[in-house]
Amino acid sequence: MDFNLTLIGQAIAMLVFVAFCMKFIWPVLMQALEERRKSIADGIAAGEKGKRDLEAARVQAQGIVSEARGKAAKIVDDANTRYAEILGVAKNDAVKERERQLEQAQAEIAQAVNRARDELRGQVSTIAIAGAERILKREIDPKTHADLIAEMVAQV
Numbered sequence: 001m002d003f004n005l006t007l008i009g010q011a012i013a014m015l016v017f018v019a020f021c022m023k024f025i026w027p028v029l030m031q032a033l034e035e036r037r038k039s040i041a042d043g044i045a046a047g048e049k050g051k052r053d054l055e056a057a058r059v060q061a062q063g064i065v066s067e068a069r070g071k072a073a074k075i076v077d078d079a080n081t082r083y084a085e086i087l088g089v090a091k092n093d094a095v096k097e098r099e100r101q102l103e104q105a106q107a108e109i110a111q112a113v114n115r116a117r118d119e120l121r122g123q124v125s126t127i128a129i130a131g132a133e134r135i136l137k138r139e140i141d142p143k144t145h146a147d148l149i150a151e152m153v154a155q156v
Contacts (some may be wrong), residue, residue, distance in 0.1 A: 127155060 131152040 127152060 131148060134148050
């Protein structure tokens with residue numbers, strides 16, 4: 001191969017071109033590559049942070065749901081306890097009211113029985129007096145006497 005001036009010129013042109021590229025083009029390309037690398041790294045970091053935040057939110061949501069379930073169970077238990085208390089009070093009140101009404105009814109029945117007895121006594125005494133009057137008005141004959149008693153018994 002021949003070593004001539006063209007080869008030296010091409011070598012110098014190549015060196016100038018490489019120097020020009022290193023001075024003006026290479027820094028711009030490196031800066032663009034560095035920005036791209038940085039944006040990719042930031043995107044990956046943001047994705048990982050998003051995953052961590054999502055997992056933390058998931059754990060927090062499970063905690064909130066568990067707490068809400070606990071509160072709901074407590075509210076249901078309190079409601080059942082209150083229901084039992086109200087039911088017990090209502091039963092006691094109903095028993096007391098039933099006893100009061102029963103006593104009142106028994107008192108009314110006793111009064112009605114006493115009134116009926118008094119009325120019956122009055123009627124019996126009226127019948128006895130009427131029978132005695134009839135017996136005294138008629139002559140004292142055993143047959144008439146027996147008839148009047150039979151009649152009086154029939155009226156009673």
